[in-house]
Amino acid sequence: MNENAITKPLPVVVHTPESKLRSPMAMAKEMWHDLLASRELAWRLMVRDISAQYRQSFLGVFWAFLPPIAMAMVFVVLNSRKVINITETNIPYPAFAMFGTVLWQVFVDSLNAPLKVVTAAKPMLAKINFPKEALILSGVGQTLFNLSIKLVILMVVFVIFKIPVTWGVPLSILAILDLVLLGTMFGLLITPAGVLYTDVARGVSLITGLWFFVTPVVYPSPKNFPFSLLATLNPVSPILVGARDLATEGVLHNPVAFFIVTFIMLVVLMITWVVYRLAIPILVERMSA
Amino acid sequence: MGCLPLGYTHPRRKDERVSSSGVLIKADNVSKKFCRRLKRALWYGAKDLTSELLGRRTRRKGLRTDEFWALRDVSFELTRGECLGLIGRNGAGKSTLLKMLNGLIKPDRGKIMIRGRVGALIELGTGFNPILTGRENIYVNAAVLGIPKGEVDKKLDSVIEFAEIHDFIDTPVQNYSSGMKVRLGFAIAAQLQPDVLLIDEVLAVGDVGFRAKCFNAIDKMTRNAAVILVSHSMATISRICSRIIVMNDGKAVYNDNDVPRGIEYYYSKLNCQTSFLTGNGRATIVKMRMDSKGRKGIQTIRYRDELRVHLWASVDQMITYPTFSIAFHNQELYPISQWSSLYQGVRIKNTGSILHLQIDFNEINLNPSVYYITVTILDGDQREVLAKSFSIEKIQILGDFVAHCPVQLVAQCTVHPPNDQHHHAPSAC
Helix, strand or coil: CHHHHHHCCCCEEEECCCCHHHCHHHHHHHHHHHHHHCHHHHHHHHHHHHHHHHHCCCCCCHHHHHHHHHHHHHHHHHHHCCCCCCCCCCCCHHHHHHHHHHHHHHHHHHHHHHHHHHHHCHHHHHHCCCCCHHHHHHHHHHHHHHHHHHHHHHHHHHHHCCCCCCCHHHHHHHHHHHHHHHHHHHHHHHHHHHHHCCHHHHHHHHHHHHHHHCCCCCCCCCCCCCCCHHHHHCCHHHHHHHHHHHHHCCCCCCHHHHHHHHHHHHHHHHHHHHHHHHHHHHHHHHHHC | CCCCCCCCCCCCCHHHCCCCCCEEEEEEEEEEEEECCHHHHHHHHHHHHHHHHCCCCCCCCCCCCCEEEEEEEEEEEEECCCEEEEEECCCCCHHHHHHHHCCCCCCCEEEEEEECCEEEECCCCCCCCCCCEHHHHHHHHHHHHCCCHHHHHHHHHHHHHHHCCHHHCCCEHHHCCHHHHHHHHHHHHCCCCCCEEEECHHHCCCCHHHHHHHHHHHHHHHCCCEEEEECCCHHHHHHHCCEEEEEECCEEEEEECCHHHHHHHHHHHCCCCCCEEECCCCEEEEEEEEEECCECCCCEEECCCCEEEEEEEEECCCCCCCEEEEEEECCCCCEEEEEEHHHHCCCCCCCCCCEEEEEEECCCCECCEEEEEEEEEECCCCCCEEEEEEEEEEEEEECCCCCCCCECCCCCCCCCCCCCCCCCCCCCC
């Protein structure tokens, strides 16, 4: 192997104090290279975390089912007792609420994943040089794995409430992936600050708690101003509602908002990726200092 | 780790190394600053992050409040086949330098150029999950180190073989002893074939037998790489390294090819307070003086010079025949050699007043270096330590001959002609 390396030109790396942003082309190349190089490690880390999680648990996948079901049940009970008054939904309310809470859970999972994996990998980051994208990818992978379990709940909901299966169902999978990317984007955005300060993680759990109520998760999108702003200004709304509508009704009621949010999300995701990469060496410095 | 691993008997000569392919590591005035206080460090981190995102060309040149230079203006070049030893006290900046070479943190000033694949033996078993089995963790750790799965599949058996954990390979790692974990970690890391190899001292792990194996594996890896080795074991440094940097307060205070001199320099800068007294107080060491060749109260002699030690001590009257001992410790405070009155059959009668002993060493054949002298007074059958003064004096031995072992034995050597039929010890030389 080394013999080959002598004949082939060796890769050269230069470490300088200069910000990598000053040579954007080189950085883009590095990012692409690292993304490809990180696949195997990402897979290993994902398999490691998932198997460790389930091997040490007695109830296992039950924990993936429980939170959304419990949350949906609360709202179903509140609604049926007229404690809260939710306007008519296009599908039976329990199905509506169940869909909403499962999707919301997926969003929150993907939002929390980046900071969680990076924090857990601190010792690794401080000692070993590896493609950092692997951490984020393994986090996304774990979210997707949990999602695949939760899809079982949704299938049961389809059967119980006799919801017609349309072409919107496969499309809704894409919308759900969109939701995962949106969550990952927010998660990645807060990761650098979150690694430095633990305040961020606390703040995030508080904010996601409130965010739930200003997102049409357990109630349909409000039509009247000013409450309709919840649907227009909240980036999660069009994606989450879109995914639910596609799955249960086979139509996307608000495609414009859906695609605008998706586009902005992809752009911001690229930016947060760059920020994350630039931040890691600085964060490692503060981890070990 | 203070001495040579016993099983290791195959030191590689430095000239055996493959030399070619030019410079693999080039460090140019590399500097790094750290902050002493956590809150401030985090705040500076946030600021640095901002300036990084704004694409600033350099970071702040000077020091901010509570900052200090953890590393200052270190420069060197290393080609394939060379090994650089990095020594210095804790906190001298060795690990910081390794981290920068590994690309984990950025320099604040200067420039580092690395050619080829970098392998780091800095932490073993990174990424191990205690719940998973040894076999599963091999794959995780290998992936972290960048070894592709195909290669791991091929080498799996040799890794398990090397780690000597056949019966436990499918047991969760949390049930491993710490030694087993480290052995497994090393066995995986030993599969790396880097161009640039960074080694931190962690390697001296496990029992003596495994340590020998480790050194053999490292030997193989270093043969075709540019190596940087951080170690506190001067024996390891002097055996492996062809260059040496002595670090002190973040600066490379010695940077040269002469490894033995570098080690001496490090020791001379190492002004640690090592002397202290123990014992049950039934004896007191009043004074000690060293003479040599008519000079009194010396601290320096030449290799193979004579040495006369005067010792004044008072011992409790209840003890009729105390035992005296003088021991030489090396700079890592390992005992090297000793004189004992009991071993020599010298009966020292305690009179109750101050005893004055004069001990004559005809020839001090210890390697040129600095040694610490420890004086011990025991009772007649060595059951009770009456007084013990660690490092009561320091003696420096000067000379040009530095051997592998600290003590040179003096022997008669005869060279027999080829037709000689005598069988007794013909190969003594």
